[in-house]
Amino acid sequence: MRRFGHCQVDGVWGQIWVKALAGNEFLFLFGNVGLPYMDQLYAKRWTIEQCFQNLKGRGFNLEATHLRCHRKLRKLVALVSLAYALCLSVGTVANAKIKPIARKNHGYRATSLSRHGLNLLRQLTRPHAAPDEPIARKLLGLLDAFSRYLACRQSIKIVG
Template identity: 40%
Template structure:
């Protein structure tokens, strides 16, 4: 889950997106547009998740979010709805909620600098949480440690799942600039922008599906970095999008493609 500022038309919009991790790729499943600037309030976030529950069952799922998605009322709402969460905390804010002595903080941080990881469990408004602390892999001098809050107490080092959050950033990049270039559209009406984003997300999902299918039959070349890790020379999305462009040259081709991929009774044909 993440929000992004999109400049569509003549003014910026706040778009809050809930995405699912499907085969290592972030797939948007629900979104909402906000016209105001700044961080979304707890009430707005709670209403967003409440409405998204009519689309997808989040019970037992793990919600990963960045530092702006914090708040006692927000955490309590997720607990009440049996939604697991892993949320990064802003520097220093954890000290406002966790009743530890200064010596205990020092001990916790020293353990992280020595071993790379430490954790502590605590109670906040009668709910149990865990603070997991990691050494920052990005070697950020201003933030040498990463503080993660979770209500998943049975799983060890669940904080390692936090790196999956970056997948939604790649999704935003493909939708906004590197793929569909939504930010170049000159619409001003919010309803039109919402409809356009919906169409683009459908196209994005079709491209991902095509890329995943392509990977099974004709995998792309991989590049090895200086550190020894292997990376795809072309992303799943870019590969799938290119194949779709080659296949679909007109609206008739698009309709035939959908008829093969989806049942005839699918509501998508009412749009097409």
């Protein structure tokens, strides 16, 4: 890992952070934040980018909407965001306690946590799903707790 302070790239001054990756590849970061924090900020930003990628595609397909009304579009974004959060929560719990995500040869997960949760929730809604399996019981318990939580807070209202 190398850091270079006060560099100019295309007429813009900033700091450069470079890290060697596997397979003779490099990760280059350029910004005007402090060098010690650049990689941490990038990690946080990458989490947000993954969220946007999942909302736009990968099962949620928010970009496929033909809505033009801003009020309805805001409600749709709010509901899809809640669905994404639920799938991410289910995927995180399932990965830790129920069914771990398989790893590929390079060590990364075969699917994301949100996709894992979405796949498990889809399995529960299929006609041939066996609700007596341990995975199904735990997921149904999680969904039941979530619906009870929302029922207790009837003042929650999505306003467009």
